[in-house]
Amino acid sequence: MTKGEDTKAAILRTALERASRDGFLGLSLGSLAQETGLSKSGLFAHFGSKEDLQLQVLDASVEAFVEHVVAPALRKPRGLPRVRALFDGWLEWSQELSGGCVFLAIASDLDDKSGPVRDKLVAYQRDWSDNLAIAASIAVAEGHFREDLDTRQFAHEFSGVYLAYHHHSRLMRDPEAESRARAAFEGLIQRSSARS
Amino acid sequence: MTKGEDTKAAILRTALERASRDGFLGLSLGSLAQETGLSKSGLFAHFGSKEDLQLQVLDASVEAFVEHVVAPALRKPRGLPRVRALFDGWLEWSQELSGGCVFLAIASDLDDKSGPVRDKLVAYQRDWSDNLAIAASIAVAEGHFREDLDTRQFAHEFSGVYLAYHHHSRLMRDPEAESRARAAFEGLIQRSSARS
DNA sequence: GACGAAATAGAACGGTCGTACTATTTTCTC
DNA sequence: GAGAAAATAGTACGACCGTTCTATTTCGTC
Numbered sequence A, B: 001m002t003k004g005e006d007t008k009a010a011i012l013r014t015a016l017e018r019a020s021r022d023g024f025l026g027l028s029l030g031s032l033a034q035e036t037g038l039s040k041s042g043l044f045a046h047f048g049s050k051e052d053l054q055l056q057v058l059d060a061s062v063e064a065f066v067e068h069v070v071a072p073a074l075r076k077p078r079g080l081p082r083v084r085a086l087f088d089g090w091l092e093w094s095q096e097l098s099g100g101c102v103f104l105a106i107a108s109d110l111d112d113k114s115g116p117v118r119d120k121l122v123a124y125q126r127d128w129s130d131n132l133a134i135a136a137s138i139a140v141a142e143g144h145f146r147e148d149l150d151t152r153q154f155a156h157e158f159s160g161v162y163l164a165y166h167h168h169s170r171l172m173r174d175p176e177a178e179s180r181a182r183a184a185f186e187g188l189i190q191r192s193s194a195r196s
Numbered sequence C: 001g002a003c004g005a006a007a008t009a010g011a012a013c014g015g016t017c018g019t020a021c022t023a024t025t026t027t028c029t030c
Numbered sequence D: 001g002a003g004a005a006a007a008t009a010g011t012a013c014g015a016c017c018g019t020t021c022t023a024t025t026t027c028g029t030c
Helices: A003-022 A029-036 A040-044 A050-074 A080-096 A102-110 A116-141 A151-171 A177-192 B003-022 B029-036 B040-044 B050-074 B080-096 B102-108 B116-141 B151-171 B177-192
Strands: none
Touching: A003 A029, A003 A050, A003 A102, A029 A040, A050 A080, A050 A102, A050 A116, A080 A116, A080 A151, A080 A177, A102 A116, A102 B102, A102 B151, A116 A151, A116 B151, A151 A177, A151 B116, A151 B151, A151 B177, A177 B151, A177 B177, B003 B029, B003 B050, B003 B102, B029 B040, B050 B080, B050 B102, B050 B116, B080 B116, B080 B151, B080 B177, B102 B116, B116 B151, B151 B177
């Protein structure tokens, strides 16, 4: 790894952390430069524009997410164990960066914008939704979940459990958020399971 | 209503709309002045500071929320009908402003900050959570919901249904978001109901 | 160790930010 | 309708924004 690539990776690591706290709106080149010990123009030289930086932060976020959540789950047995691993990993993910889930942090300030950054985020989110539904359908195939389970509905409610957890733990700092989320998840699993 | 109060109300109405789209981070005095046809200093004179403006926007948001969601629900019969009205009203609320739910828009850029604006938002959110739990416990008392229902857990999952709806409809523009949310809600109602 | 290339710094740009201060206009009261 | 009070405009401030351009330093190769 060359010097430049090294620096860039360090910038992205810092940027990811910052984006989780302040979103993309609060992530300025000046403050990021200061935080990484570079000059503003020195940092800027690694990216053609702020938008390019955002796109690369997004890619780096997904890379981290796959490493921390998706990959470990894929090492688990197909079906229910993998679904559980996805949930556990996802919860951990939301606490990994100091500002919580970076995707949610940037989602809110991209909601009503348009452009490549939003497009990329949405594409990634769709992929994730698809993956949740696929994990559920594997659990159906393995006989863990009901034959007639609506796997897309399952994915939707799954994400609802996560979103409620994130909202209650992060904004409201509710100490019961995790136990509530786990209870909700168990309920979801139970009513999705075969031989209910 | 004096002229000044009139202008202030108009400013707040515009600010509310803008805050729903861009959050508090994206809501600048300059752009807000332009949008309301006032000079920047003319607008500023109505508020001692930007923070004061934010606090007042927050109060105005709650006022609107109570008017559009809480009050109509309170006119419904106690118990399940009221719970349903809260849900329906909440879904409508999320589509009322062009940027979606203003509370969620500003929640994400206050997550990790501290100060009076965040404190006020959190207080309001706790009130709302409490109200949901109370509505559920009334439904228990009326015999609509199970005696042993955990009403706080109900409130938590209720908000999860809303959050998933908001996320899927707003960020991902999923046309099925509403039907998914309604299905999730019906599931929640069903397993909370008496004589299941 | 020289030398071309890669990486970083520095300075400056027009713009917008929130805020303060001083005019000017509009409204209300008698 | 005069005059006080309220409401709005104008201007300026220092700070930071993203971006561009031109140095300067550091690195990798022969």
